[in-house]
Amino acid sequence: MKKFAQNSEGIGESKPIELKVRYRPTCVPNQQQVYGVGKHETVSVRCQVQADPDQKLKFRWWFNTTRERLDIQESQIETDGDTSILEYTPRTELDYGTLYCAASNEVGLQEQACSYHLVAAGPPESVFNCTLSNQSASGVQVHCLPGFNGGIRETEFELIVMDEAKEIVVSNESSPIPTFLVTGLDASTKYELSIYSMNRRGRSKNVTLDFLTSEPPAVRPTSGQISSDQARLGSLKTKFTVTPILGVLIGVGAALLLVTVTIISILCCRNNYEKIVQGLPKDKDDSSPDIIPRGDEGYKQIDHYSTLPAQMTKRGGHQQEKDMHVLKHIHNNISRLQPTGKGDLGIPTGDCADQYTMLIPATPSCPLNAANSPMFPGINMFP
Known part of the structure; x- marks a missing residue:
């Protein structure tokens, strides 16, 4: 305790005084x-x-x-x-x-x-005014008020949790006060909660509560999981960092691979082309007796046509003689080709002498018949 005094000179304060009250x-x-x-x-x-x-x-x-x-x-x-x-x-x-x-x-x-x-002394009275709080998909908190303890201070409180559908006890807890925290329950499940008190003289009647756990919440990654995932991703990025030397090596390897694939493709295409060409039938006799070659090309083929009779004797029959007759007239009339003045050589066609063509024209005044042609006299080439 302190005392204060004041005068015209100011305020004074005494030393603390200890005051003890009896x-x-x-x-x-x-x-x-x-x-x-x-x-x-x-x-x-x-x-x-x-x-x-x-x-x-x-x-x-x-x-x-x-x-x-x-x-x-x-x-x-x-x-x-x-x-x-x-x-x-x-x-x-x-x-x-x-x-x-x-x-x-x-x-x-x-x-x-x-x-x-x-x-x-006697058994305790039942608990009352019980409430449920902190309800979740896996647990609940139960709080009650105690009844008279029967005159015995050493009183315990018991909680029994039963699955109503399976009719089995899933939890049995005791506490010196009527407050319990139940965990480890299944989601979306109905449970029966029974609370009672007991002492050495007996136990009270049960107080029963029904409780339905909620549905499980959607799983969301925690900050710790996100940070751990980011750490793992960062470590992977660190492990697979592309250095300049590694980039050059990758580029050279890709170029070599591209060149190799291109060469192999060209070789495969060339082999396929040769196989196709070799498989095609070769036309050894590319000249046709129905078309008169131009210029010196016709004279170069005279020797070729002169060898045909020997080859065609093997066929025999009336058709061979007819073919030989046609070839002879073609050979004899090559020298009769004259300029037509129309840009090409032509064959005089008898009555149609003003017309020169590589083939016999088919017109009403000049029918398609070799009989009126000096090149094919007396021969009907299109019977």
Whole structure:
């Protein structure tokens, strides 16, 4: 504590002064106030106070019934600083009621005594006001309020999770408080939740809740997965980096491959062409007796036609003689070719002497008949 003073010269501040307040004992809040105990069972009732000074505290205990007040003997009391413990054993129905505890110090006696209720121990009451939260596709959180513990502080709470469709228990959990976190459930599945409390005297009735897990969420890559994928992709890019030397080697290899493929293609095409040419029939006699060659070419073929009779004698028959007759007239009339003045050589056609043509014309005034031609006298070439 500090003190301040002020005058015309200013404000003054004293040195800190420690101020200690002394007071009578009072009950420490939030203590257990109900004790359940059976007949001929011993229970330890704990009384704790706060006081200043808290040394040399003296405690007194008494029991109140509807008819009288009974002081507890000091032999049943044990004191430890600011706490006093009473060992109490009820033997009849009249031994159940309310115990009181009061302490005193140098300042004085405690004004309001601490009270503790003794009841016959029994099974706990059921939990109530249960709620479900944090529901997901694989779990849920359950929270309830506890009922009366039957006078026994050591009470446990149990949760049983059952798959309704399969009728099997998938989870069984216990807790000193009626709060549970259930995980590992299947998505889109209906479950039955059963909660109860129990102590050494028995168990309460079940409180049942129905719960349906939600559908599984769409899988999305996490930031860690994305970063790991990017790291793997970066490592691959690092492994397959194309250096300038490697680029030159790849270019040279590609060029060599292209040249090789081109050469092979040319060779294959040439071989195929030669095979096709060799497979075609060769026309050794390329001159036709029906077409009169021009210029010296006709005279060069005279020797060729002169050898045909020897070759054609092998065929025999009337047709051979007819062919020979035609060839002779062709040979004899080659020298009769005259310029027509129309840009080419022609054959005089008898009555159609003003017409010169390589072939016999077919007109009404000059029918297609070799009989009127001096080149083919008396021969009908187109019967």
